[in-house]
Protein backbone atom coordinates (compact mmCIF):
# COMPACT_ATOMS: atom_id res chain seq x y z
CA UNK A 1 0.00 0.00 0.00
CA UNK A 2 1.67 3.19 -1.21
CA UNK A 3 0.56 6.79 -0.93
CA UNK A 4 2.57 7.75 -4.03
CA UNK A 5 2.81 4.58 -6.15
CA UNK A 6 4.00 6.64 -9.14
CA UNK A 7 7.23 7.23 -7.19
CA UNK A 8 7.36 4.45 -4.59
CA UNK A 9 7.01 1.63 -7.13
CA UNK A 10 9.81 2.91 -9.41
CA UNK A 11 12.86 0.69 -9.71
CA UNK A 12 16.29 1.90 -8.61
CA UNK A 13 17.34 3.00 -12.12
CA UNK A 14 14.25 5.17 -12.50
CA UNK A 15 14.86 6.77 -9.09
CA UNK A 16 18.49 7.39 -10.08
CA UNK A 17 17.39 9.05 -13.33
CA UNK A 18 15.03 11.30 -11.38
CA UNK A 19 17.82 12.22 -8.97
CA UNK A 20 20.18 13.06 -11.85
CA UNK A 21 17.66 15.46 -13.42
CA UNK A 22 17.07 17.16 -10.09
CA UNK A 23 20.81 17.44 -9.34
CA UNK A 24 21.19 19.44 -12.54
CA UNK A 25 18.45 21.83 -11.42
CA UNK A 26 19.99 22.06 -7.96
CA UNK A 27 23.37 22.97 -9.46
CA UNK A 28 21.70 25.78 -11.43
CA UNK A 29 20.04 27.16 -8.33
CA UNK A 30 23.19 26.97 -6.18
CA UNK A 31 25.19 28.71 -8.91
CA UNK A 32 23.26 31.91 -8.08
CA UNK A 33 24.54 31.85 -4.49
CA UNK A 34 28.00 33.36 -3.85
CA UNK A 35 28.35 31.29 -0.65
CA UNK A 36 27.68 28.03 -2.49
CA UNK A 37 30.04 28.97 -5.33
CA UNK A 38 32.74 29.68 -2.76
CA UNK A 39 32.05 26.35 -1.03
CA UNK A 40 32.42 24.39 -4.29
CA UNK A 41 35.45 26.44 -5.36
CA UNK A 42 37.31 25.20 -2.28
CA UNK A 43 37.60 21.79 -4.03
CA UNK A 44 38.02 23.25 -7.52
CA UNK A 45 34.40 22.74 -8.59
CA UNK A 46 31.34 24.82 -9.41
CA UNK A 47 27.74 24.01 -8.42
CA UNK A 48 26.96 23.33 -12.10
CA UNK A 49 29.28 20.31 -11.93
CA UNK A 50 26.52 18.46 -10.03
CA UNK A 51 25.05 17.72 -13.47
CA UNK A 52 28.04 15.49 -14.35
CA UNK A 53 27.80 11.72 -13.89
CA UNK A 54 30.23 11.75 -10.96
CA UNK A 55 29.28 15.29 -9.87
CA UNK A 56 27.76 14.39 -6.52
CA UNK A 57 30.46 11.83 -5.70
CA UNK A 58 33.12 14.52 -6.10
CA UNK A 59 31.20 17.40 -4.53
CA UNK A 60 32.45 18.82 -1.24
CA UNK A 61 30.79 17.58 1.94
CA UNK A 62 29.12 20.05 4.28
CA UNK A 63 29.24 20.16 8.06
CA UNK A 64 28.66 22.49 10.95
CA UNK A 65 32.14 23.98 10.74
CA UNK A 66 31.27 25.21 7.20
CA UNK A 67 28.13 26.93 8.49
CA UNK A 68 29.34 28.57 11.71
CA UNK A 69 31.51 31.23 10.01
CA UNK A 70 28.50 32.19 7.85
CA UNK A 71 26.39 33.21 10.87
CA UNK A 72 23.53 34.14 11.23
CA UNK A 73 21.86 32.73 8.05
CA UNK A 74 24.40 30.31 6.56
CA UNK A 75 24.01 29.12 2.93
CA UNK A 76 20.38 30.26 2.89
CA UNK A 77 19.87 30.73 -0.93
CA UNK A 78 16.66 32.82 -0.60
CA UNK A 79 15.95 36.22 0.95
CA UNK A 80 14.98 35.94 4.61
CA UNK A 81 11.67 37.61 3.67
CA UNK A 82 10.80 34.44 1.73
CA UNK A 83 11.48 32.20 4.73
CA UNK A 84 8.24 31.19 6.43
CA UNK A 85 9.90 29.58 9.42
CA UNK A 86 13.33 28.85 10.81
CA UNK A 87 14.23 25.66 12.62
CA UNK A 88 17.50 24.89 14.37
CA UNK A 89 19.63 21.89 15.06
CA UNK A 90 19.68 20.62 18.61
CA UNK A 91 23.39 21.15 18.99
CA UNK A 92 24.85 20.62 22.42
CA UNK A 93 27.70 23.10 21.94
CA UNK A 94 27.61 26.70 20.70
CA UNK A 95 24.68 28.62 19.23
CA UNK A 96 22.03 26.62 17.35
CA UNK A 97 22.48 26.78 13.55
CA UNK A 98 19.40 28.05 11.69
CA UNK A 99 17.82 26.36 8.66
CA UNK A 100 15.15 28.24 6.69
CA UNK A 101 11.98 26.78 5.19
CA UNK A 102 9.86 28.59 2.60
CA UNK A 103 6.10 28.15 2.52
CA UNK A 104 6.62 25.65 -0.28
CA UNK A 105 9.33 23.78 1.69
CA UNK A 106 6.84 23.26 4.51
CA UNK A 107 3.55 22.62 2.70
CA UNK A 108 4.54 21.00 -0.58
CA UNK A 109 7.72 19.25 0.41
CA UNK A 110 7.99 18.35 4.11
CA UNK A 111 4.24 17.76 4.54
CA UNK A 112 4.21 15.39 1.56
CA UNK A 113 7.41 13.59 2.63
CA UNK A 114 6.10 12.94 6.14
CA UNK A 115 2.63 11.95 4.91
CA UNK A 116 4.24 9.34 2.65
CA UNK A 117 6.29 7.99 5.55
CA UNK A 118 3.28 7.80 7.87
CA UNK A 119 1.23 5.99 5.23
CA UNK A 120 4.10 3.56 4.60
CA UNK A 121 4.11 2.42 8.23
CA UNK A 122 0.33 2.04 8.24
CA UNK A 123 -1.26 5.32 9.37
CA UNK A 124 -4.48 6.03 7.45
CA UNK A 125 -6.61 9.16 6.90
CA UNK A 126 -9.06 9.73 9.73
CA UNK A 127 -6.93 8.08 12.41
CA UNK A 128 -6.38 9.95 15.65
CA UNK A 129 -2.80 10.84 16.39
CA UNK A 130 -1.11 12.02 19.56
CA UNK A 131 1.85 14.23 18.65
CA UNK A 132 4.30 14.16 21.54
CA UNK A 133 7.42 15.74 20.05
CA UNK A 134 8.58 19.20 20.99
CA UNK A 135 7.73 22.46 19.25
CA UNK A 136 9.66 25.72 19.08
CA UNK A 137 12.92 25.65 17.13
CA UNK A 138 12.90 21.85 16.88
CA UNK A 139 11.38 20.47 13.68
CA UNK A 140 10.15 17.18 15.20
CA UNK A 141 6.77 18.43 16.40
CA UNK A 142 5.82 20.82 13.57
CA UNK A 143 7.14 18.37 10.94
CA UNK A 144 4.81 15.61 12.13
CA UNK A 145 1.88 18.05 12.45
CA UNK A 146 2.33 18.94 8.77
CA UNK A 147 2.53 15.30 7.69
CA UNK A 148 -0.49 14.19 9.71
CA UNK A 149 -2.51 17.10 8.35
CA UNK A 150 -1.44 16.37 4.75
CA UNK A 151 -2.42 12.71 5.17
CA UNK A 152 -5.83 13.59 6.60
CA UNK A 153 -5.23 12.20 10.08
CA UNK A 154 -6.52 14.02 13.16
CA UNK A 155 -3.71 15.53 15.21
CA UNK A 156 -3.69 16.13 18.97
CA UNK A 157 -0.56 18.32 19.32
CA UNK A 158 0.11 17.82 23.02
CA UNK A 159 3.89 18.10 22.73
CA UNK A 160 6.27 16.61 25.28
CA UNK A 161 5.39 15.92 28.88
CA UNK A 162 1.90 16.02 30.51
CA UNK A 163 2.01 12.26 30.98
CA UNK A 164 -1.03 12.06 33.28
CA UNK A 165 -3.20 13.86 30.76
CA UNK A 166 -1.87 11.79 27.86
CA UNK A 167 -2.52 8.39 29.47
CA UNK A 168 -6.17 9.36 30.12
CA UNK A 169 -6.79 10.94 26.72
CA UNK A 170 -5.14 7.95 25.09
CA UNK A 171 -7.98 5.89 26.60
CA UNK A 172 -10.90 8.37 26.48
CA UNK A 173 -10.22 9.70 22.97
CA UNK A 174 -9.14 6.32 21.60
CA UNK A 175 -5.93 7.55 19.96
CA UNK A 176 -4.62 5.14 17.32
CA UNK A 177 -1.23 6.71 16.55
CA UNK A 178 1.47 7.98 18.89
CA UNK A 179 4.31 10.12 17.59
CA UNK A 180 6.75 10.16 20.49
CA UNK A 181 10.15 9.14 21.70
CA UNK A 182 10.19 5.43 22.58
CA UNK A 183 11.54 6.24 26.03
CA UNK A 184 8.63 8.55 26.71
CA UNK A 185 6.19 5.89 25.49
CA UNK A 186 7.72 3.42 27.93
CA UNK A 187 7.34 6.06 30.64
CA UNK A 188 3.66 6.53 29.67
CA UNK A 189 3.02 2.80 30.11
CA UNK A 190 4.26 3.09 33.70
CA UNK A 191 2.20 6.23 34.40
CA UNK A 192 -0.90 4.55 32.95
CA UNK A 193 -0.49 1.57 35.29
CA UNK A 194 -0.07 3.91 38.27
CA UNK A 195 -3.46 5.40 37.37
CA UNK A 196 -5.23 2.07 37.02
CA UNK A 197 -5.12 2.13 33.21
CA UNK A 198 -3.96 -1.01 31.40
CA UNK A 199 -2.55 0.03 28.02
CA UNK A 200 -3.17 -3.46 26.61
CA UNK A 201 -6.93 -3.36 27.11
CA UNK A 202 -7.79 0.32 27.73
CA UNK A 203 -5.91 1.90 24.83
CA UNK A 204 -6.57 1.59 21.08
CA UNK A 205 -3.04 2.42 19.90
CA UNK A 206 -2.08 0.74 16.62
CA UNK A 207 1.19 2.42 15.70
CA UNK A 208 3.93 4.46 17.27
CA UNK A 209 6.31 6.58 15.22
CA UNK A 210 9.54 6.52 17.19
CA UNK A 211 12.20 8.97 16.14
CA UNK A 212 14.49 11.21 18.11
CA UNK A 213 16.63 8.29 19.12
CA UNK A 214 16.70 4.78 17.81
CA UNK A 215 15.58 1.88 19.94
CA UNK A 216 16.97 -1.58 20.17
CA UNK A 217 14.97 -4.53 18.98
CA UNK A 218 14.62 -5.88 22.53
CA UNK A 219 13.34 -2.55 23.83
CA UNK A 220 10.88 -2.31 20.95
CA UNK A 221 9.58 -5.84 21.48
CA UNK A 222 9.05 -5.21 25.17
CA UNK A 223 7.14 -2.01 24.41
CA UNK A 224 4.99 -3.81 21.84
CA UNK A 225 4.20 -6.59 24.34
CA UNK A 226 2.75 -4.03 26.76
CA UNK A 227 0.45 -2.44 24.17
CA UNK A 228 -2.82 -3.57 22.50
CA UNK A 229 -2.57 -6.61 20.21
CA UNK A 230 -1.21 -5.71 16.79
CA UNK A 231 0.51 -2.54 17.99
CA UNK A 232 3.83 -1.78 16.25
CA UNK A 233 6.54 0.69 17.29
CA UNK A 234 8.15 1.92 14.07
CA UNK A 235 11.61 3.47 13.93
CA UNK A 236 11.66 6.76 12.06
CA UNK A 237 14.63 8.92 11.12
CA UNK A 238 15.34 12.39 9.82
CA UNK A 239 17.28 15.52 10.67
CA UNK A 240 16.78 19.27 10.57
CA UNK A 241 19.38 19.46 7.80
CA UNK A 242 17.59 16.90 5.60
CA UNK A 243 14.46 19.04 5.98
CA UNK A 244 12.74 17.25 8.87
CA UNK A 245 11.60 13.75 9.88
CA UNK A 246 11.75 12.67 6.24
CA UNK A 247 14.52 10.10 5.70
CA UNK A 248 13.79 6.67 7.15
CA UNK A 249 10.61 4.79 8.02
CA UNK A 250 9.72 1.11 8.23
CA UNK A 251 7.01 -0.58 6.22
CA UNK A 252 5.47 -3.62 8.01
CA UNK A 253 7.98 -5.97 6.31
CA UNK A 254 11.03 -3.82 7.03
CA UNK A 255 9.82 -3.48 10.62
CA UNK A 256 10.10 -7.26 11.05
CA UNK A 257 13.75 -7.04 9.97
CA UNK A 258 14.41 -3.97 12.15
CA UNK A 259 15.01 -1.88 9.01
CA UNK A 260 13.73 1.35 7.47
CA UNK A 261 13.17 2.43 3.88
CA UNK A 262 14.89 5.57 2.63
CA UNK A 263 11.39 6.68 1.80
CA UNK A 264 11.93 10.01 0.05
CA UNK A 265 14.77 9.27 -2.37
CA UNK A 266 13.02 11.34 -5.06
CA UNK A 267 13.47 14.50 -2.97
CA UNK A 268 16.46 13.70 -0.69
CA UNK A 269 19.48 11.65 -1.74
CA UNK A 270 20.92 9.60 1.11
CA UNK A 271 24.44 8.26 0.63
CA UNK A 272 25.84 5.73 3.12
CA UNK A 273 29.58 6.40 3.11
CA UNK A 274 32.66 5.15 4.86
CA UNK A 275 33.36 8.03 7.30
CA UNK A 276 37.10 7.98 6.53
CA UNK A 277 37.24 7.44 2.77
CA UNK A 278 33.78 8.89 1.88
CA UNK A 279 33.29 5.95 -0.51
CA UNK A 280 29.89 4.20 -0.59
CA UNK A 281 29.59 1.10 1.58
CA UNK A 282 27.92 -2.06 0.32
CA UNK A 283 24.90 -4.07 1.54
CA UNK A 284 25.28 -5.13 5.18
CA UNK A 285 28.10 -2.64 5.83
CA UNK A 286 28.16 0.27 8.26
CA UNK A 287 28.59 3.84 7.05
CA UNK A 288 27.71 7.44 7.78
CA UNK A 289 24.45 8.94 6.53
CA UNK A 290 25.24 11.82 4.14
CA UNK A 291 22.27 13.74 2.69
CA UNK A 292 21.57 16.02 -0.26
CA UNK A 293 18.24 17.86 -0.50
CA UNK A 294 16.99 18.01 -4.09
CA UNK A 295 13.83 20.12 -3.86
CA UNK A 296 14.36 22.35 -0.84
CA UNK A 297 14.25 26.07 -1.71
CA UNK A 298 15.76 27.60 1.45
CA UNK A 299 18.84 26.15 3.18
CA UNK A 300 19.44 23.23 0.82
CA UNK A 301 22.31 20.91 1.71
CA UNK A 302 24.72 19.01 -0.53
CA UNK A 303 26.40 16.02 1.09
CA UNK A 304 25.60 17.02 4.65
CA UNK A 305 27.51 14.78 7.06
CA UNK A 306 24.99 13.73 9.71
CA UNK A 307 27.61 11.79 11.75
CA UNK A 308 24.90 9.14 12.18
CA UNK A 309 26.15 5.61 11.56
CA UNK A 310 23.88 3.00 10.05
CA UNK A 311 24.11 -0.43 8.49
CA UNK A 312 22.78 -0.86 4.95
CA UNK A 313 20.26 -3.67 4.60
CA UNK A 314 21.67 -7.06 3.51
CA UNK A 315 19.24 -6.96 0.58
CA UNK A 316 18.43 -3.26 0.41
CA UNK A 317 16.44 -3.39 -2.85
CA UNK A 318 14.38 -6.51 -2.14
CA UNK A 319 11.61 -5.54 0.28
CA UNK A 320 8.37 -7.52 -0.11
CA UNK A 321 6.33 -4.28 -0.06
CA UNK A 322 7.58 -3.50 -3.58
CA UNK A 323 9.51 -0.31 -2.82
CA UNK A 324 12.53 -1.57 -4.77
CA UNK A 325 13.93 1.83 -5.60
CA UNK A 326 13.86 2.94 -1.96
CA UNK A 327 16.60 0.91 -0.22
CA UNK A 328 16.48 -0.24 3.37
CA UNK A 329 18.85 0.60 6.19
CA UNK A 330 19.08 -0.69 9.77
CA UNK A 331 18.34 1.46 12.77
CA UNK A 332 20.80 4.20 13.62
CA UNK A 333 23.71 2.53 15.45
CA UNK A 334 25.07 5.70 16.98
CA UNK A 335 26.82 8.90 16.12
CA UNK A 336 30.42 8.79 15.03
CA UNK A 337 30.80 11.60 17.64
CA UNK A 338 29.38 9.35 20.39
CA UNK A 339 31.69 6.51 19.56
CA UNK A 340 34.00 5.92 22.51
CA UNK A 341 37.44 4.44 22.22
CA UNK A 342 38.11 2.81 25.58
CA UNK A 343 41.49 1.11 26.00
CA UNK A 344 41.65 0.69 22.24
CA UNK A 345 38.15 -0.83 21.91
CA UNK A 346 35.37 0.99 19.97
CA UNK A 347 32.16 1.25 22.01
CA UNK A 348 28.80 2.58 20.80
CA UNK A 349 26.22 3.55 23.42
CA UNK A 350 23.67 1.53 21.40
CA UNK A 351 25.62 -1.68 22.16
CA UNK A 352 25.30 -0.95 25.86
CA UNK A 353 21.60 -0.24 25.38
CA UNK A 354 21.13 -3.60 23.62
CA UNK A 355 22.65 -5.44 26.57
CA UNK A 356 20.56 -3.57 29.15
CA UNK A 357 17.36 -3.98 27.11
CA UNK A 358 18.01 -7.71 26.87
CA UNK A 359 18.57 -8.23 30.60
CA UNK A 360 15.47 -8.97 32.73
CA UNK A 361 15.23 -6.81 35.86
CA UNK A 362 16.77 -3.63 34.43
CA UNK A 363 14.76 -0.41 33.85
CA UNK A 364 15.05 -0.12 30.08
CA UNK A 365 14.84 3.66 29.75
CA UNK A 366 17.24 4.55 32.57
CA UNK A 367 20.96 3.99 32.14
CA UNK A 368 24.14 6.03 31.78
CA UNK A 369 27.71 5.66 30.73
CA UNK A 370 30.13 7.60 32.93
CA UNK A 371 33.58 8.42 31.63
CA UNK A 372 36.39 10.49 33.10
CA UNK A 373 36.70 12.64 29.97
CA UNK A 374 35.10 13.15 26.55
CA UNK A 375 38.08 15.18 25.42
CA UNK A 376 40.00 12.35 23.81
CA UNK A 377 39.76 8.64 24.67
CA UNK A 378 38.49 8.10 28.23
CA UNK A 379 40.70 6.16 30.63
CA UNK A 380 37.74 4.87 32.63
CA UNK A 381 34.19 3.90 31.76
CA UNK A 382 31.42 2.85 34.15
CA UNK A 383 27.89 1.78 33.25
CA UNK A 384 25.06 2.75 35.64
CA UNK A 385 21.75 0.86 35.54
CA UNK A 386 18.58 0.73 37.61
CA UNK A 387 17.04 -2.38 39.16
CA UNK A 388 13.26 -2.68 38.71
CA UNK A 389 11.27 -2.36 41.93
CA UNK A 390 10.10 -5.84 42.83
CA UNK A 391 12.80 -7.64 40.84
CA UNK A 392 13.42 -11.02 42.47
CA UNK A 393 17.21 -11.02 42.17
CA UNK A 394 19.44 -8.66 44.13
CA UNK A 395 20.98 -5.48 42.66
CA UNK A 396 24.52 -6.82 42.89
CA UNK A 397 23.55 -9.99 40.98
CA UNK A 398 21.93 -7.83 38.32
CA UNK A 399 25.06 -5.68 38.05
CA UNK A 400 27.16 -8.86 37.65
CA UNK A 401 24.86 -10.20 34.92
CA UNK A 402 25.05 -6.95 32.94
CA UNK A 403 28.83 -6.74 33.45
CA UNK A 404 29.28 -10.29 32.08
CA UNK A 405 27.10 -9.55 29.03
CA UNK A 406 28.93 -6.28 28.35
CA UNK A 407 32.25 -8.03 28.59
CA UNK A 408 31.28 -10.62 25.98
CA UNK A 409 29.53 -8.09 23.73
CA UNK A 410 32.21 -5.40 23.80
CA UNK A 411 35.32 -7.43 24.50
CA UNK A 412 35.99 -5.07 27.37
CA UNK A 413 35.62 -5.34 31.15
CA UNK A 414 33.34 -2.54 32.35
CA UNK A 415 32.34 -1.88 35.99
CA UNK A 416 28.54 -1.76 36.41
CA UNK A 417 26.79 0.04 39.27
CA UNK A 418 23.15 -0.71 40.04
CA UNK A 419 20.76 1.89 41.49
CA UNK A 420 17.15 1.72 42.74
CA UNK A 421 14.42 2.41 40.16
CA UNK A 422 13.95 6.16 39.64
CA UNK A 423 17.48 7.30 40.58
CA UNK A 424 19.02 8.02 37.16
CA UNK A 425 18.11 10.90 34.78
CA UNK A 426 15.12 10.58 32.39
CA UNK A 427 15.10 12.25 28.96
CA UNK A 428 12.05 13.31 26.94
CA UNK A 429 13.84 13.78 23.64
CA UNK A 430 17.38 12.89 22.81
CA UNK A 431 19.00 11.11 25.72
CA UNK A 432 22.54 12.09 26.70
CA UNK A 433 23.95 8.69 27.51
CA UNK A 434 27.59 9.57 28.01
CA UNK A 435 28.34 11.85 30.94
CA UNK A 436 31.62 12.94 32.44
CA UNK A 437 31.88 12.05 36.12
CA UNK A 438 34.90 11.95 38.37
CA UNK A 439 35.63 8.43 39.46
CA UNK A 440 36.01 7.86 43.22
Ligand SMILES: [Zn+2]
Pocket residue numbers: 251252253254261319320321322323
Ligand atom coordinates in the same frame (compact mmCIF):
# COMPACT_ATOMS: atom_id res chain seq x y z
ZN1 LIG B 1 9.14 -2.40 2.49
